[in-house]
Amino acid sequence: MVFKLSGIVKRFGGLVALDHVDFHVADSEVMALVGDNGAGKSTLIKTMSGAHFPDEGEITMLGKVMHFRSPQDAWQNGIATIYQELALAGKMTVVDNIFLGREIKRPRLGIPFLDLPAMRKRTEELLKQLDVHVPSIDSWVESMSGGQRQGVAIARALNMDARMIIMDEPTAALAVAEVRKVLDFVIRLREQGKSVVLISHNIQDVFEVSDRISVMRHGRCIAVRETRRTTPQEIIGLITGAHEVRAAS
Amino acid sequence: MSIAADTRPTLRLSSPTATRELYLFIAILIVGAGFSFASPYFLTPINLIQTLRAALELAIVSAGMTLVIIMGGIDVSVGGILAVTAIVIGKSYQAGLSSFIVAPIGLTTGTLLGMWNGFLTTKLKVPPIIATLGSMYIFSAIMFIVIGGAWISGLPGTLSPLVNGTVLIIPASALVILVVYTACWVLLRKVPYGRHVYAIGCNETSAKLVGINVGRTKIATYALLGFLAGFAALLYVARLRNVEINIGTTVALEAIAATILGGTSIRGGVGSLLGTLLGVIFIRIIQNGLVLIGVSSLWETVIIGSLLIVVLTADALRNRNSPRV
Numbered sequence: 001m002v003f004k005l006s007g008i009v010k011r012f013g014g015l016v017a018l019d020h021v022d023f024h025v026a027d028s029e030v031m032a033l034v035g036d037n038g039a040g041k042s043t044l045i046k047t048m049s050g051a052h053f054p055d056e057g058e059i060t061m062l063g064k065v066m067h068f069r070s071p072q073d074a075w076q077n078g079i080a081t082i083y084q085e086l087a088l089a090g091k092m093t094v095v096d097n098i099f100l101g102r103e104i105k106r107p108r109l110g111i112p113f114l115d116l117p118a119m120r121k122r123t124e125e126l127l128k129q130l131d132v133h134v135p136s137i138d139s140w141v142e143s144m145s146g147g148q149r150q151g152v153a154i155a156r157a158l159n160m161d162a163r164m165i166i167m168d169e170p171t172a173a174l175a176v177a178e179v180r181k182v183l184d185f186v187i188r189l190r191e192q193g194k195s196v197v198l199i200s201h202n203i204q205d206v207f208e209v210s211d212r213i214s215v216m217r218h219g220r221c222i223a224v225r226e227t228r229r230t231t232p233q234e235i236i237g238l239i240t241g242a243h244e245v246r247a248a249s
Numbered sequence: 250m251s252i253a254a255d256t257r258p259t260l261r262l263s264s265p266t267a268t269r270e271l272y273l274f275i276a277i278l279i280v281g282a283g284f285s286f287a288s289p290y291f292l293t294p295i296n297l298i299q300t301l302r303a304a305l306e307l308a309i310v311s312a313g314m315t316l317v318i319i320m321g322g323i324d325v326s327v328g329g330i331l332a333v334t335a336i337v338i339g340k341s342y343q344a345g346l347s348s349f350i351v352a353p354i355g356l357t358t359g360t361l362l363g364m365w366n367g368f369l370t371t372k373l374k375v376p377p378i379i380a381t382l383g384s385m386y387i388f389s390a391i392m393f394i395v396i397g398g399a400w401i402s403g404l405p406g407t408l409s410p411l412v413n414g415t416v417l418i419i420p421a422s423a424l425v426i427l428v429v430y431t432a433c434w435v436l437l438r439k440v441p442y443g444r445h446v447y448a449i450g451c452n453e454t455s456a457k458l459v460g461i462n463v464g465r466t467k468i469a470t471y472a473l474l475g476f477l478a479g480f481a482a483l484l485y486v487a488r489l490r491n492v493e494i495n496i497g498t499t500v501a502l503e504a505i506a507a508t509i510l511g512g513t514s515i516r517g518g519v520g521s522l523l524g525t526l527l528g529v530i531f532i533r534i535i536q537n538g539l540v541l542i543g544v545s546s547l548w549e550t551v552i553i554g555s556l557l558i559v560v561l562t563a564d565a566l567r568n569r570n571s572p573r574v
Binding site: 071072075076087088089090091092096099100101102103105111112113114156160 | 435439440441444445447448451452454455456457458459460461518519
């Protein structure tokens with residue numbers, strides 16, 4: 001088990017945003033996280049990615065208990081979160097963005113000069129690995145499409161040696177052809193042994209790429225299903241609480 | 250995939266700063282041609298070298314200002330840094346110290362005052378314009394308390410060859426500018442530090458997320474500007490051999506104007522040193538030319554002020570449709 005949350009509780013004043021949530025992701029697994037607005041998905045991924053500190057419960061990674069103090073801390077421990085707003089520097093090139101904060105250097109006379117050829121070469125390798133196509137690795141990220149930017153953000157996560165990649169609504173606000181591309185990125189990440197947590201409102205996307213699905217409702221993780229053994233109807237029922245209505249009657 | 254080739258055009262005219270640099274260069278040529286036509290003294294070696302010397306301190310300070318503005322910051326107190334450092338230099342000379350000791354003292358003073366600004370903006374989280382405005386008041390107060398309205402005069406000109414000298418036929422001031430701009434260019438474009446400066450200006454959250462030490466980078470950049478202001482103060486003292494009461498009063502605004510005219514975005518993330526240098530040359534040529542043709546120097550400020558408004562408006566119009574990422 002690469003990553004495990006157990007008994008996570010997060011309160012905001014009187015509001016219990018996460019109520020004893022258990023969640024785990026294995027290597028080479030795509031775990032989808034679904035739930036209605038306000039179900040606690042965002043709070044949960046913020047807890048995983050170091051933005052929130054849980055009030056109770058334990059986060060373990062490869063059997064080791066983790067206490068992330070900040071998103072940077074989580075990044076450095078191999079958990080990369082790719083947010084909707086992507087956190088790329090728009091007016092910098094693809095190469096610059098991918099190597100930001102971990103530039104390849106070739107010191108001469110004690111000055112840590114940037115090794116641009118090496119960084120360009122590695123960038124090409126990473127983009128090829130993910131099958132990301134950009135107009136040029138020297139153009140500004142700002143000038144690219146949403147899907148291309150997702151690709152660059154994922155390539156950066158790969159370059160940071162991330163073990164687990166959390167993707168928050170990666171397909172929202174993308175053109176149809178781009179959605180396909182981003183789902184392909186997810187599949188490629190799984191092929192490379194990475195764990196992926198995919199948050200999505202789009203049930204179709206979730207069924208297309210995920211191995212398992214966790215459903216959140218009212219701050220609790222109410223069900224985990226294997227994607228192969230469930231149906232969109234069942235998942236939607238769980239999300240909306242239709243099963244509760246059925247159980248009551 | 251054909252991304253293997255270096256697809257960058259050599260001049261990078263696709264980038265907005267390159268376009269601005271080109272326009273500015275053309276503007277300098279046009280203005281220069283106009284002044285040569287209006288005054289026989291403009292296009293003479295003596296006048297051009299004098300203009301270059303007058304541009305020296307502004308050019309040095311503007312290089313540091315460019316880095317600070319690219320980083321999304323600003324420093325309006327740089328004139329105060331220059332003034333306080335010049336006073337420290339003057340007092341040290343008066344105490345009988347040699348230039349070998351005074352120069353490091355001056356550079357250290359400037360660096361420390363720059364670090365103070367960096368500390369205010371990063372650790373105390375004061376917005377840079379407010380923090381440095383506060384510093385400006387403090388620095389000018391220090392200046393008045395120390396010299397009390399009188400000049401410090403009769404200082405030695407040991408370092409004046411850096412301003413007035415010539416190497417072969419090249420004026421030393423041109424070489425000093427070249428060295429400062431090359432060093433800053435290496436910092437900005439050739440080592441990781443510069444990438445971090447751009448990244449902080451583009452998207453500070455992102456910079457933090459990937460593990461860049463944002464606080465340290467910011468303090469270092471303000472300190473670099475302070476160091477350059479200290480260097481400018483050394484050259485100021487060497488050139489004038491006294492410290493006047495109005496020292497540094499215009500340099501901050503001129504440096505910001507030169508940087509913005511040169512294509513650096515006031516919102517950070519975009520900018521170039523070459524543009525800034527052209528901006529400095531442009532400002533100084535206008536000042537020099539107007540004096541030569543007998544126009545009041547007040548008009549020079551009106552011209553530069555209007556140009557800034559035009560440039561910033563044009564930028565705003567061009568960026569209106571592109572979202573801030």
